[in-house]
Amino acid sequence: MNRAGVRRRAAVEARLFGLAVGFLTRLPVPGGRADEGQMASCRRYFGLVGLLLGLLATLFYTVISNVLPIWVAATATLTLLIILTGGLHEDGLADTADGIGGGWTAERRLEIMKDSRLGSYGALALICAFALRLGLLVTLAAEPGAIAAGLILGASLSRIAATSMISLLPYARLEQSKVVALSAAQSRFDLCLLIGSGVLFALxxxxxxxxxxxxxxxxxxxxxxxxxxxxxxxxxxGDTLGATQQGAEILIYLVLAIRLGGT
Incomplete structure (x- = not known):
């Protein structure tokens, strides 16, 4: 590939990464419309976006933990992650809990999940998830390297896990949504890049x-x-993907906390 080809390819990949950042976060990125192919391809960078979020959270925690108690610093760090993502995954968790907890049929569950109002199941799921994440982060804070690994791997691997769910199930709704563009079949290269990046980060x-x-x-x-x-x-x-991310993040913190207790 000549120099011009390399520049074009780099521009394409930068565009895809920007789409991934714009989809998963509230961070400012260049705008512009994307077709379904680009939206599907940008999934390869969801783990990298998670890595970016984890690094920002780790930097933030490292700074404020020097002047604030651990519980306060950990709470503020989780709040920062929610702000950076606009509560995207937390919203999905709440809607999933309301829909699956309150509906008796698949159609009714999907209908409830579209309702913007927060129900008791969703509220309880949010409280429990935040409490678990906070408690586990405080546990990891006993060792500086452990909480850094937790924040970074929790942010990256959980998004890789949630994205992988797209390849495991069909899209459940008939109507269009912004998630439909992401649900197109993922190439073997993209899937390997997505999962491989997570394995590399973890190693x-x-x-x-x-x-x-x-x-x-x-x-x-x-x-x-x-x-x-x-x-x-x-x-x-889209809601169940958010719920998957939240569950995976808690599980990652838990595994690392157990490993910390065993060392």
Missing amino acids: LLSGFFSTLLLLLALAALLALLRQWFKRRIGGFT
Whole structure:
């Protein structure tokens, strides 16, 4: 490939990364419309966007933990992540809990999940998820390197896990939404790049054994959620992807906390 070709390819990849950042966060990125092919291809960078969020959260925690108690610093760090993402995944968790908890049929569950109002199941899910994340982060804070690994891997691997769910289930809704553009079949290269980036991040930050435990735990979680979502609503929606991300993030913190307790 000549120099001009390299520049064109770099521009394309930068565009895809920008689309991934714009989709998953509130960070300012250049605008512009994207076709379905570009939206599907930008999924390869969702783990990298998570890495970026994790690095920002780690930097923020490192600074404020020097002047604030650990509980306050951890709470502020989780709040920062919510602000950076606009509560995208938390909203999905709440809607999923309301829909699956309050509906008796797949159609009714999907209908409830579209309702913007927060129900009791959603509120409880948000409270429990935030409390679990906070408690586990405080546990990881006993070792500076552990909380850094938790924030970075929690942000990156959880988004890789949620994105992988798209390849495991059909889209459950008939009507169009912004998630439909992401649900197109993913190429083998994109899927390998997505998962491979997560494995690389984990190996660098937590070592071989912890990486193996994380991958096994996440694979088990995806298998369970795949069957649950398939039975309850017939596939995935944007909300269930958010719920998957939240569950995966908690699981990652838990695995690392258990490893910390065993060292």
